[in-house]
Amino acid sequence: MEAKLKELRQKLEKQCQINQELQNENQDLASKLKEKEKLLEELQSQELSQRLSNDSVEVRQSRAAVMAPEPIPDDMDISTTRVKKTASERAQIINAMQKNDFLRRLDEEQISMMVELLTSLDRCPGDDIIKEGTEGDSMYIVAAGELQVTQAGRNLRTLTSGDVFGELAILYNCKRTASVKAVTAVKLWCIERQIYRSIMAIKSKKxxxxxxxxLKTARTFKSLRDEQLSCIIDSMEEVKFxxxxxxVREGAEGDTFYIILKGEVEVTKKVNGQQKIIRKLGQGDYFxxxxxxxxxxxxxxxxxxxxVTCFAIDKEAFEETIPIESLELHDDTDLPEDTCTPKKNSSVSSLQLKDLIPVLYQEGRYQGSPVTLGLGGFGRVELVTTMQHGKYFALKKISKKLIVQKRQEEHVLFEKRLMLDIECDFIVRLHGTFKDSRYIYMVMDFCSGGEIWTKLKEVRRFEENVTVFVAACVVEAYAYLHKKDIMYRDLKPENLMLDSRGYVKLVDFGFAKKLRRGQKTYSFCGTPEYMAPEIIQNHGHDFAADFWSLGVLMYELLAGSPPFSSSEPQNIYAKILDGVIKYPPHMGEAARSLISKLCRPRxxxxxxxxxxxxxxxxxxxxxxxxxxxxxxxKQINAPTVKLIRKGPCYINFDRFPFEKSLAEEDFSGWDQDF
Incomplete structure (x- = not known):
C-alpha cells in the first residue's frame, strides 16, 4: 500500500510540476493576450464592415449544423399510403408545391409521387399540429381551414388553403422552430419523412x-464495365421536347447521344428530295x-x-467521363502506395484510459478547469496528457445513450474501424479507443494549431496562397481515402485542423462511408451549406459529392462565407439546387474556374x-x-503557420466551460468492440 501511495504521490508531484511550468510561462501573457484580443476584435469588426460593403458577401458567423445519416427501412410498405385524389385536389397540391421555394425544385416525377402519397388529416379548432421544440417527421399542406403559427408565444402568421409548412422534416430529423395550431376545423395533406425518402430512393434506384x-444494349458501350456506365449516367441530363x-436534323453536325425516357420519336430521311419515315422510336430506344x-x-x-423526355450526354461531357482510346476509368496509378503512410508510433499503442490526465487552464475565467477543445452533437473533445509519454492527445468523449437514441451505433463503430486503419499525414490519427458505462472514448492526435474555422473567423477570409495550401492538403486526404473506396461527406472548415507546422489534417469521420465504384448511397447527411444537389434530391450520391464540397470549401476560405448560405435551411437547399454562384470581385479567375468545375450540378x-x-x-x-x-x-513551409498563435498548448482553441453533469448510463452492449 505504501509503495502505491508513493507512486501516486510522485505522479501528482510531476503533474503539479507540469502545471507550475505552464503557469510560470504565462503569468505575464494573460494581460497582453486580452489587449491583443480586444485590438483584434476591433480590427475584425472594421474589416468585416468594409468587406460586406465592398463584396456583398454574407459572412457565416456560426458553426454549421450537421445532419446525421438516418437509415432508410428496407421493408417499408408504401402501397398502403396511396390515397385517391380528385383532379381539383391534385391541382391544389401541385399549386401549393410550386409556390414553395424548396418543393418547386423537385422534378416532375418526384412531385407526382408526392401528390400520390400525401394522406388526408382532419383536425378540430384548438388542436396542436406542431409543437415548438419537438422533433418533426411530417410535412403538411393546408387543404382547407385556418391555422396560427406562433413562436415563444408570439403570433407569427396565419396559414390558409394552399400553404405548406414543416417541409424540412421530410429531409431530416429536425426540431420544430414554431408551433402550429388549428384556429378552425382544418383538412391537411401530410407525408412522413420515411415514406418520402423511401419512395424517392426507390424511384432513383429504378x-x-x-x-x-x-446503355447495355448500345453497341458502342458493350465493352464498358458497370462502374463506367454509372459514370455516363451521372453525366447525362434530362431534356424535354x-x-x-x-x-436531330439530317446533315447537321452531331455531338449528342439521346435515350428516350418518355414519348415517341419519328425518324425520317430525305429520299429523292422527299422526307421518308424510316421508323419510330419509343421508351428505351436511343440515337x-x-x-x-x-x-x-x-x-x-x-x-x-x-x-418527349430524353436523357442526353454531349461529346465533351462523354470524353471527360470515358477515355475513348482505352474505355477504362483512370485509376490514379501515379499516386505512390506509400503516400500518406507515416511509420506507426508503437510507443503509444499501450495507452490506457487511466493513464490520461486532463490538462487544466492556467489562466482566465476557467482557470483550474480541464481544457475542452471542442463541442459536438454527441459529446466533447478534451485535452489530455500522459506521464509516461509526455505527449498531448485529443480525447473525444461521446455519450453512449445519445448514440443509441439517434441510431448512430453502426456509424460510430464504422468510424472506429476506419480510423484505426488510416495512416495518412493529412488525416488525424486514432491511437486507441475505450469505454465505460456512460461514454466511449477515442484518443487522437492533438493538432495544436487549432481549427481552420477559428482561424477563418479571426481573419475573415484567407489570402489565396493560404487557401491553395489548405485545399491541396484536402486533395491529398481525398486521394488517400478515395483510393480506399471511402467517401468523407463532411468537409467544412470546422473539420480541418492545423498541426504545429501548419499542415492541415482532416478530422471527424462520423459521416464517412465505404462504397464500391459505380454504386450509390441514399443517406441524407452532411452540413447544409456543403451538401451536393444529388443528396438533397435523393438521387443517390457517391465520391462526386466530396468534390462538390471541396469547391464550396475553397469559396468559403476565399470569401469568408459559403456560396450557398442563409439563416433558413430550406433557402440553402433552394440555392444549391439553383446552382448559381455569385463570386466576389476580389476572387481570381483561376479560383472561379476551379470552383465552377467542382460545383457542376451533374x-x-x-x-x-x-x-x-x-x-x-x-x-x-x-x-x-x-x-x-x-x-x-512535408517539405513545404506552410503559409498557414502565420495563423497560429504562440502561448499555452491550448491557445489556438476557443474556451469552453467544463461539463460537470454526466451522461446517462447505457448497458445495451452495442459497444462491445470498443
Missing part, C-alpha cells in the same frame, strides 16, 4: 437500373451514339411525336469525378504553384 439496361420539335466517338453529320432527322461532370480522377484537380492552373511531391513529403 431509374438508374432502367438507364443501365438501356414539345410536339413536332426537331431533336446519336456515333456522335460521341467521332465527328459525323447526322444521317437522319428525329422529330418528337407529342411531348456529378458525372464534376472535376475529380471524370475519367482522369483527382489528377484533373491537381493539374488545374489554380494549383500551378503547388509542388505535390514536396507537399506529400
Amino acid at each position: 431509374k438508374r437500373e432502367q438507364l443501365m439496361g438501356f 414539345q410536339d413536332n420539335e426537331v431533336i 446519336g451514339e456515333l456522335a460521341l466517338i467521332r465527328e459525323i453529320l447526322r444521317t437522319a432527322t428525329c422529330i418528337a411525336l407529342g411531348s 456529378p458525372g461532370q464534376r472535376l475529380g469525378n471524370t475519367k482522369n480522377g483527382i489528377k484533373d484537380v491537381r493539374n488545374h492552373r489554380w494549383f500551378n504553384s503547388m509542388n505535390w511531391h514536396k507537399l506529400r513529403m
